[in-house]
Amino acid sequence: MVDTITLIGIYIAVFLTLGLFTILYKENVWFRIAEAIYLGLAVGYGIAFDLKYLRDQWNSPWSKEPMLMVGFALAILVGILWYARFNRSVFYLYRWPLAITVGTGIGMALKTVIFSQFLDQIRPQINLNLWLPNNPWQSLWNILVFLMVPSVLLYFWFTGSGHEWAPMKVVDKFARYTMMLGFGYMFGNAVLGRYSLFIGRAQFLLGITPNPPEAQPAFWVIAAVMLITLIGWDLYKRQKS
Amino acid sequence: MFEVSQINLSDGFVAGRMLGLVGLLLIMLASAYFIYMARKGKVPKIRRIAGIDAIDEAIGRAVEMGRPVMCSHGIAGLTEATTGPQTIAGLGVTAYVAKKCVDVSTRLMIPVRQPNVWPIAADIVETAYRMAGKPQEYKSSDIMFLSTDQFGFTSSYIGILMREKPGANIMVGAYWAESMQLATSGARAGCIQIAGTAAVAQIPYFVLASDYCLIGEEIYAASAYVSGEGEQIASLAGQDFGRLIAVGIMLLGALLNTAGIKMIIDLWRW
Amino acid sequence: MSSLLKRIEIPIFLTIVCCLLQVVPYYFYWKPLDDFATREAQWMNLIVATATFIGLISLVQVHGANVQKRSKGWYFSVVTLVCAVSFAIIGLPLPEYGLGSLSYWYLFLYNNGQVALSQAQFSLLAFFMTSGVYRAFRARNLESGLVLGAGILTVCYNAPAIVATYPFFADIRGLLNDIPNLALNRAVTIGAALGAIILAVRTLLGIERGYLRGGGD
């Protein structure tokens, strides 16, 4: 048997879960309650999280040396400039922290994308062996990859009039077929992933171990209340009109 | 794959990273060259990108139906290496949409996830109103900060779609698992939808559930394309130049490799 | 003074300096510079974290106005505001005062509120997925037929009972995974890298307008 507060917690969790699920029927008051709570909690969570981050950073490493302390204070001061946006006369100052953020971000992107997303992706293409006498099937697969990657790349050619060139039309077709197969595959995989999540929630609602068994009665009660009110409200409105 | 060593670096150029540096400089300089040529009046022709052309149509539809327009720049921040640039690209599209919506006097709603992106979105819309000479019509409450929580953002976004029933829902930027929910809910609310992302895993949902889809790098081209400015369009020629290098090395390298010549792969040791 | 501070060149200059600071020591190593770049990246994270209250301010602007005007559904706005403020306070990083992320009430709200809600919202995807599959998976032409075929074969592989009975689905899925999926991912990744590099060029040259000047001049 669990204590009362835990039990209340379970009822709250079940209520919020089902509240969000009711959007599947239509926009309604239960969904709006759950949505409002979610919105509030998430904003509160974000603030708590960021402040904890700042405090942890202060503890280690920023409070270790005087120079770093100055740096920390400076960061907070620059950070306060974000809020200049809310003042009409100095609003443009928010662009300074923004510029620092964007500049650093682009810098970090520039140094890594060329490796992880460009050269390291080209490299396995170069390593393809198109002729494996002992393994004709593998040769065929390699040739397909050898053709597919460049054709998809060329499909996105933006400038000039290359796409009107007849051989390019073939390349474009081939690229589209490749993409469609790839998209289908990714989509098929996602079905499993998404159902896994729902199954997890369903296991919670049914109180299947290790979830608390108290969740199941809560589920039936709250689901019944929500269903009756939703359908009842609809019928009532239909009768009135 | 990553032979770059991070320990025991000595001062000077870093071995193993030179090919990257050369590649980076080549692509950047090529693009700078095309931009320079554009300033001199030589702007390359650009092919039509259906998804981007559809933005005007979508806004027009929303106006006809008397409904607002919803435009999202994705849910990523500005700093992450792969997603930050997508947010910037999304904001470029947002700027265009804002201008159009102000022109036709349609309400524009922008849902925001990252606190530090909110001021930019607000600035974009306010500037659009100011430039059209009607700053008093700007409402900061339409730049809606929803939540930093991924699914908190999603549930509110869906709620707004269902309640406000916008005529157009334009989403360009970095998206993760919420892509499917947003696109399906938009379709259910009857929006005409244009969606684009460079997050590969999310593209299939956008392809299936939206009316027009920008795939991968098309979103980076989008802000240049909609601006209609020569310099920006010219930068895309740099992108094509990089593409040409990639395709050339790939094809040649694999052929040589099959013939037993490992010349090109040795470049990776630079 | 203010007209000087207002100049757009200042943020563009900051952007360029911060960008180069990250890139240069990566290729041309000089320990003091590299250490400084690492420190600057951490420093920037502090600046980003400082922006956290913008969310709350915007929330109060929107929902506070709702409550004040008693506009439609204002009571939901009250709920939102109360939840936001109370969770933020309970989560303040002050364990000395019984607050913070390990406190009883924080974990109570986190586990029963945040966890329940985010899982529920995430799991709704299963439904959207099913209706999406049903509506969009039509073999209208060869291309949509390919999406459909690849998708349905993968679904078959992922169902434990199906693949246990018909193991050949595993082989088909292997081919789909290793050929078109690999090729697509690789090509889009390379293209996205190119896009990001060119976007950086535009930003560094100051011609990318979206993020910096509100899209105007």
Place this chain on the structure above:
Amino acid sequence: MSIFDKLQDIDIRIIYLLAMISVFYPLISPMGLPIKIGAQSTKWYNYLNTIPDGSVVLFSPNFGASSLSELLPMTVATLHHLWSKNVKVVVVAFWADGPIMFRTAKGLAVPESYGKVYGKDYIELGFVPNGETGMNNLGKDVLGTCSVDYVNNRPTRDYDIMKNIKVATDFNLVISIESGTPGFDGWARQWETVYKVKFIVGCVGVSIGGMQPYVNSGQIQALMPGLSPSAEYELLIKKPGLGIASTDAITMSHYLVIAFVIIGNVAYFLSKLGGKKDG
């Protein structure tokens, strides 16, 4: 409107209701549909089996509440497997909610029930911020990056287990259970490349496409993608849990998806045929 047109346009709420039934029904009354142990889970199982006694394993739960349903079963099963062996486990998360997620998993695979002692056989070092930069820092200096532990807030160096763990090379294996970034690419760049530390990855099903290149290149030693392999793994270690409990529901829901695709397409073709006849 013909029956075929109607079948092409079933009310979305009926679809949702059937989807719900396809999951709830098998959970309420399990059907025991067949399940076959596949290659991925076997590889994972064998890989963990071959870790020599006395190894040090870095266990990294990099996910949050929203992915808990999909990743918890494999986390719990892997922990059962680890506790049953004579290895030391250091838990570090690069995802803010990671430490809380580990607590949930630890409650289901209790180390003490295997005679493991906190601080001697395993330790929780909490969350390291800044993603990949954090991984890099941890590799260079474990004690400096995590100066205090998560559970008691005591200096890390005071614990027995940390006596010989200073840098990345002191670890024999990294196990990362993850739902996004920071994740496998960070491990590849910061640990595998630099220190040649082997790593294995458990991920959500949707990530498998992006990981494939790394598995092909041999950087990821073993991959556990999503719930179905988790269930097989539970069978392998003979600890049936949430994964096994889910398999019927997975199969039933997938049957439903297949059925809808078939209904939609057959109706589409028949109505097109019918349309031609009329015209």
